[in-house]
Amino acid sequence: MHNYHSYTVEDLATDEMFRSWVIDTTSENSAFWNRWLNENPDKAGLIGQARELVLEVHEIYKDDLSPEMIDFEIQEITRLADLRKREQRNILSFFAHPVRRAAAVLVLAGTLGWMYYSGQSLKTETASAEAQPTVSIEPMIVKTNHTDKDMTVLLSDNSVATLMKGSSIRYPKTFGERNRSVFLTGEAFFDVSKNPQKPFLVFTNETVTKVLGTSFRVKAFDEDNTVMVLVKTGTVSVYQKTEYESLSEKTEREVSGVVLKPNQQVVFIRDQNRLERGAVANPNLLSESSLHRELVFDEKPVTEVFEALENIYGIVIVYNAAILSECVISAQFNDENLKQRMNAICQAIGASYDMINGEIIINSKGCS
Amino acid sequence: MNEEQNISSSSDINAYLWRNFKAGDADALGQLSKVHYRALYNYASKFTPDPDFIRDSIQELFLELWERREFLSETAFVRSYLLKALRHKLIKESVRLKRIQEHNQVLFDADNSDLSIESHIIEDEHTTYQSNRLKRIITLLSKRQQEIIYLRFYQNLENEDIAQIMGLGRQSVSNLLYRTLKEIKEIWHPAEFFWALMLIYFC
Numbered sequence: 001m002h003n004y005h006s007y008t009v010e011d012l013a014t015d016e017m018f019r020s021w022v023i024d025t026t027s028e029n030s031a032f033w034n035r036w037l038n039e040n041p042d043k044a045g046l047i048g049q050a051r052e053l054v055l056e057v058h059e060i061y062k063d064d065l066s067p068e069m070i071d072f073e074i075q076e077i078t079r080l081a082d083l084r085k086r087e088q089r090n091i092l093s094f095f096a097h098p099v100r101r102a103a104a105v106l107v108l109a110g111t112l113g114w115m116y117y118s119g120q121s122l123k124t125e126t127a128s129a130e131a132q133p134t135v136s137i138e139p140m141i142v143k144t145n146h147t148d149k150d151m152t153v154l155l156s157d158n159s160v161a162t163l164m165k166g167s168s169i170r171y172p173k174t175f176g177e178r179n180r181s182v183f184l185t186g187e188a189f190f191d192v193s194k195n196p197q198k199p200f201l202v203f204t205n206e207t208v209t210k211v212l213g214t215s216f217r218v219k220a221f222d223e224d225n226t227v228m229v230l231v232k233t234g235t236v237s238v239y240q241k242t243e244y245e246s247l248s249e250k251t252e253r254e255v256s257g258v259v260l261k262p263n264q265q266v267v268f269i270r271d272q273n274r275l276e277r278g279a280v281a282n283p284n285l286l287s288e289s290s291l292h293r294e295l296v297f298d299e300k301p302v303t304e305v306f307e308a309l310e311n312i313y314g315i316v317i318v319y320n321a322a323i324l325s326e327c328v329i330s331a332q333f334n335d336e337n338l339k340q341r342m343n344a345i346c347q348a349i350g351a352s353y354d355m356i357n358g359e360i361i362i363n364s365k366g367c368s
Numbered sequence: 369m370n371e372e373q374n375i376s377s378s379s380d381i382n383a384y385l386w387r388n389f390k391a392g393d394a395d396a397l398g399q400l401s402k403v404h405y406r407a408l409y410n411y412a413s414k415f416t417p418d419p420d421f422i423r424d425s426i427q428e429l430f431l432e433l434w435e436r437r438e439f440l441s442e443t444a445f446v447r448s449y450l451l452k453a454l455r456h457k458l459i460k461e462s463v464r465l466k467r468i469q470e471h472n473q474v475l476f477d478a479d480n481s482d483l484s485i486e487s488h489i490i491e492d493e494h495t496t497y498q499s500n501r502l503k504r505i506i507t508l509l510s511k512r513q514q515e516i517i518y519l520r521f522y523q524n525l526e527n528e529d530i531a532q533i534m535g536l537g538r539q540s541v542s543n544l545l546y547r548t549l550k551e552i553k554e555i556w557h558p559a560e561f562f563w564a565l566m567l568i569y570f571c
Binding site: 010019053056057059065073076078082084085 | 426430502517
């Protein structure tokens with residue numbers, strides 16, 4: 001035990017044990033310091049000053065960083081670190097192959113020769129960019145729905161988030177190697193592409209929802225007392241955030257949390273800090289949006305169908321109109337999601353699609 | 369604060385994380401970052417009011433360490449080392465992005481002007497009555513004095529670490545700290561009577 005008798009105000013204010021009593025009082029540390037004060041009543045003024053110093057300095061310099069934000073930033077750092085590692089490995093392994101190394105030298109020599117003859121250096125950047133497969137480090141994207149209508153957000157893994165009014169979502173332009181994490185405040189419906197290797201995680205302030213590929217809704221407005229997760233298809237695991245974090249090191253997340261099946265919901269009650277499971281009470285919440293109902297196409301060119309979907313969802317669909325000019329479809333949509341509609345259309349015309357940079361890109365060889 | 373201490377004092381975990389970090393385990397980087405994230409964020413927020421700029425700077429700091437992981441000595445994940453590197457980065461970037469106009473709003477900066485606290489107080493009109501409260505006194509200190517008080521009593525760092533972070537000699541730090549504390553005590557009237565009441569309540 002330290003000899004606190006000779007301590008000055010400054011010594012006390014920087015002493016770990018003293019500080020933990022002032023900042024984070026427990027019954028043990030206050031028992032110690034109260035006893036010490038009883039034995040040394042002449043030090044009360046000194047203790048009072050040191051206490052005030054620590055408290056006031058904390059009061060002045062405190063920040064409003066939430067634990068959720070820290071977790072989110074840490075996830076982001078590990079994701080980017082992973083990406084950079086892959087990038088380094090790609091460059092190394094690309095040039096490790098002797099033939100490729102020779103090819104790279106040839107490309108460079110060819111470029112220099114070409115530059116010499118053409119007399120312009122503008123294209124050198126493109127040439128070297130082709131020689132090095134670079135993974136650009138993607139920033140986070142934040143989308144907030146300030147409108148009265150639902151907002152459709154397309155994610156890099158072909159998952160779709162439908163954001164309700166007043167809600168906000170943060171997600172990386174490209175997901176990392178281990179998982180697909182998004183951070184939600186407010187309410188959104190998710191239609192998640194299947195990928196068992198890479199779980200899809202929705203973080204709210206108090207809950208983490210983990211899925212491998214399914215559709216569900218998360219409702220987590222800051223002003224509400226509850227967080228709700230409702231499942232339409234597939235299986236969803238919901239955890240209390242604190243619980244999820246304590247499990248993170250053990251990779252034992254499968255064992256706990258509440259597992260939900262279709263048409264089930266879980267409600268997290270904030271002031272009681274607990275999860276409550278039940279059947280979905282309001283079936284309207286199990287579709288992306290009530291505005292997207294009923295859509296009938298009878299022998300229509302597929303380009304017209306795409307235009308209709310672009311208008312309804314406020315998204316961009318990129319396609320080659322000339323190649324698709326022969327494609328005609330008949331379809332009737334009721335409560336299908338955007339993804340289900342896209343899947344059905346593409347299947348009908350023998351095409352596929354990707355979601356890149358928030359746009360749907362149609363890959364097709366045409367219909368004949 | 370307690371959690372941080374526990375992690376950094378348990379050298380086994382640290383050595384384990386450090387080994388994995390060196391071997392290229394991104395999760396180890398995440399865990400090492402987590403120990404220091406709040407301290408770094410808090411310090412950075414005294415240089416700029418822009419949270420996005422802070423997040424980007426801290427992210428960049430850790431990713432730079434990650435890219436140089438094979439060449440780093442173990443000191444790279446000591447708090448004072450990180451705070452120093454972040455401070456340098458923030459000041460350099462602020463200058464580059466010409467964020468000069470913000471300098472008036474920030475608490476600390478690289479400015480070396482160092483007026484005594486009396487000169488600030490004299491400028492103020494209703495000093496005699498209210499200026500005896502510690503919070504008010506501290507906010508009236510020069511930027512450098514505030515930074516030293518912050519690093520000593522908020523981040524709880526030793527003088528040697530403070531000297532490193534602020535790029536000052538060790539002696540200058542102890543002189544400045546001594547002078548600052550002396551100045552504070554000269555006008556500070558601690559809330560002693562309040563404290564006496566608290567004691568009665570506790571006992």
